[in-house]
Amino acid sequence: MGLVILCVIWLITLASTYFFVAKTWWLPAGASAATAAIDHQFAVTFVLMGIIFVAAQLGLGLFVWRYRGEASSTRADYSHGNFKLEIIWTTLTAILFVGLNLLGSPIWAAERFRPAENGATRVEVTGMQFAWYFRYPGPDGKFGIARPELEDPSAGGEAALGLDPADPASKDDVVTGIMEVPVGREVEVILRAHDVIHSFFVPAMRFKQDAVPGLAIHMHFTPTETGNFEIACAELCGLGHYKMHGMLKVVSQDEFDKWLAAREAEKQ
Numbered sequence: 533m534g535l536v537i538l539c540v541i542w543l544i545t546l547a548s549t550y551f552f553v554a555k556t557w558w559l560p561a562g563a564s565a566a567t568a569a570i571d572h573q574f575a576v577t578f579v580l581m582g583i584i585f586v587a588a589q590l591g592l593g594l595f596v597w598r599y600r601g602e603a604s605s606t607r608a609d610y611s612h613g614n615f616k617l618e619i620i621w622t623t624l625t626a627i628l629f630v631g632l633n634l635l636g637s638p639i640w641a642a643e644r645f646r647p648a649e650n651g652a653t654r655v656e657v658t659g660m661q662f663a664w665y666f667r668y669p670g671p672d673g674k675f676g677i678a679r680p681e682l683e684d685p686s687a688g689g690e691a692a693l694g695l696d697p698a699d700p701a702s703k704d705d706v707v708t709g710i711m712e713v714p715v716g717r718e719v720e721v722i723l724r725a726h727d728v729i730h731s732f733f734v735p736a737m738r739f740k741q742d743a744v745p746g747l748a749i750h751m752h753f754t755p756t757e758t759g760n761f762e763i764a765c766a767e768l769c770g771l772g773h774y775k776m777h778g779m780l781k782v783v784s785q786d787e788f789d790k791w792l793a794a795r796e797a798e799k800q
C-alpha cells in the first residue's frame with residue numbers, strides 16, 4: 533500500500549510539473565516595456581518554488597513508503613519535533629519570501645510610484661457592473677467634472693460616468709467603450725470604480741490593478757507593439773463578471789490621432 537501511495541504522489545507531482553515546464557497554459561506574449569522584467573521575476577519565482585515543490589513532494593512520497601505500517605512495526609510514539617530543523621527551515625523560508633519581495637518591488641513600484649512621463653497618453657478607466665469605460669480629456673488636456681448624482685449606468689457612455697455638461701472642461705471629453713492608445717508612448721491610466729471593486733487586467737501588457745470606489749489610482753505602462761489585446765476584469769464583481777471584458781487597441785500615433793479626432797467630431 534505504501535508503494536501505491538508513493539507512486540500516486542510522484543505521478544501527480546511530475547504530471548503537474550510537466551505542464552509548467554512545457555508551458556501548456558501560459559501567459560500571452562508580452563507587448564509592453566515592462567514585459568522582460570516582469571516575466572523574469574515570474575520565472576525566478578516559479579523555478580525556485582518549483583524546485584521546493586518537487587523536492588517536498590518526492591520526499592513526502594518516499595517517507596510514506598519508507599515508514600509504512602507493517603505487522604512487525606513498532607508502535608508510533610509522540611515526537612516533539614526537531615527544534616533546530618524548524619529554526620532552519622523557517623529562516624530559509626523567510627529569506628526566500630523577503631528576498632523575492634525585495635527583488636520584485638522595484639518592478640512593481642516603477643508602474644506606480646513614479647509619476648507618468650510628460651506627454652503620456654492619459655486615459656481614465658472606469659469599471660462598473662459590468663463594463664469598462666474609457667475617457668480621454670480632449671484637446672484641453674483636462675478631464676471635466678463627473679458627479680455621482682448624474683451617473684446613469686443604464687444610459688452608457690458619458691451619462692454612465694456622470695459627466696457634468698455644465699463644466700466647460702467636460703465639453704471635449706471623449707468617452708469610449710474600447711481603449712485605443714498609440715504605440716511606444718507611455719499610457720497614464722487613472723483607474724476608478726463606481727460600485728464595487730473591479731480589477732483592470734491586460735495580460736499582454738503585464739498590467740493588473742484593482743479599481744476601487746472612491747479612489748483615483750494613477751499607474752502607467754508603455755505598449756511596445758501594435759495590435760488588439762484583451763482586457764479582463766480580474767475581480768469577481770457580481771453576476772455579470774464573466775462578461776466584463778474589453779479591448780485595448782494599440783495603434784500608430786497617426787492612427788490614434790485620427791481616431792480621437794473622429795470621436796471628437798462625433799461629439800459635436
Ligand SMILES: [Cu+2]
Nearest residue numbers: 730765769776
Ligand atoms: Cu468587474
